[in-house]
Amino acid sequence: MDPSFWHRRWERNEIGFHQDQINTHLQRYWPTLGLSGSEQVFVPLCGKSRDMVWLRSLGHRVLGVELSPVAVKQFFEENELPAKVTRERSFNRWESDGLVVLCGDFFALNHHDLKDSRAVYDRASLIALPPQTRSRYVNHLVTLLRPDTPGLLVTMEYLQTQMDGPPFSVPQQEVLALLEDSFKVDCLHSEDILSENPRFTAKGLTQLVEKIYRFRYQPRSRNPSQPPPR
Numbered sequence: 001m002d003p004s005f006w007h008r009r010w011e012r013n014e015i016g017f018h019q020d021q022i023n024t025h026l027q028r029y030w031p032t033l034g035l036s037g038s039e040q041v042f043v044p045l046c047g048k049s050r051d052m053v054w055l056r057s058l059g060h061r062v063l064g065v066e067l068s069p070v071a072v073k074q075f076f077e078e079n080e081l082p083a084k085v086t087r088e089r090s091f092n093r094w095e096s097d098g099l100v101v102l103c104g105d106f107f108a109l110n111h112h113d114l115k116d117s118r119a120v121y122d123r124a125s126l127i128a129l130p131p132q133t134r135s136r137y138v139n140h141l142v143t144l145l146r147p148d149t150p151g152l153l154v155t156m157e158y159l160q161t162q163m164d165g166p167p168f169s170v171p172q173q174e175v176l177a178l179l180e181d182s183f184k185v186d187c188l189h190s191e192d193i194l195s196e197n198p199r200f201t202a203k204g205l206t207q208l209v210e211k212i213y214r215f216r217y218q219p220r221s222r223n224p225s226q227p228p229p230r
C-alpha cells in the first residue's frame with residue numbers, strides 16, 4: 001500500500017484493526033516461545049497496539065516500528081507513557097521506559113536497529129501488506145534478525161474474491177512458503193471469527209479464519225549426499 005493510504009486511515013481514525021484489549025492469543029501462546037522475559041521483542045507495523053504494553057509488563061523491552069505519527073503519539077498518550085523523542089536517520093524515535101517506537105518506514109530499518117531484538121510479534125502486519133510486498137517484508141525481517149529469533153504471527157484467511165484487502169487473506173500455504181526456508185513453523189490455533197466481526201459480514205465475507213503461527217529456529221540439516229565440510 002502507498003504510505004498515504006495508512007496516513008489517511010490514521011488521520012480519519014479508520015482503525016477497525018485496533019484492539020482495545022490485549023490479544024488473547026498473544027497471552028496464551030507467548031509463553032510457548034520459551035523466552036526468559038528479558039529479551040527485546042520486535043513488533044513490526046505496530047500501530048498503537050496495547051500488546052506492546054503487555055509484552056513490556058512481562059519484562060521484555062519492546063521495539064516497534066510504525067509509519068503513522070498519529071498512531072505513535074496516540075500510543076504513548078493513551079498509555080500515559082511520557083516519551084522522549086529524538087531523530088534517528090529517517091525515523092523519529094519515541095522512547096519511554098523500555099518501550100521504543102521508531103516512527104517511519106519498516107523497509108528503512110537496518111541491522112543496527114534490530115541488533116538487540118530476540119523475538120517477533122506480528123499481529124495484522126503481514127496481512128496488512130499486498131501480495132507483492134509480503135515476500136519483501138519477510139526477506140527484510142529474515143535479513144535483519146538473528147536466525148534463532150522466534151515469534152508469533154497472527155493472520156486471517158477468507159475468500160479474497162469477496163473483499164479487497166487490507167486486511168489481506170494470507171493462506172497457510174503462503175505463510176509456509178514465506179517462512180519455512182528460515183524457520184520451523186507450527187499453526188497453533190485456527191478459528192472462524194466472522195460471527196464476532198460483523199464489519200466483515202457487512203463487506204460480504206462468508207468465512208473469516210484467524211490463524212496463529214509460531215515460528216522458531218530451524219537448524220539446517222546437512223544433505224547426507226554431500227561430503228562433510230572440511
Ligand SMILES: C[S@@+](CC[C@H](N)C(=O)[O-])C[C@H]1O[C@@H](n2cnc3c(N)ncnc32)[C@H](O)[C@@H]1O
Binds near residue numbers: 044049104
Ligand atoms: C493493520 S495495522 C496493524 C497494527 C498493529 N499491528 C495492530 O495489531 O493493531 C497495520 C499498521 O502498519 C502500519 N504500516 C503500514 N506500512 C508500514 C511500513 N512500511 N512501515 C511501518 N508501518 C507501516 C500502518 O500505519 C498500520 O498502523
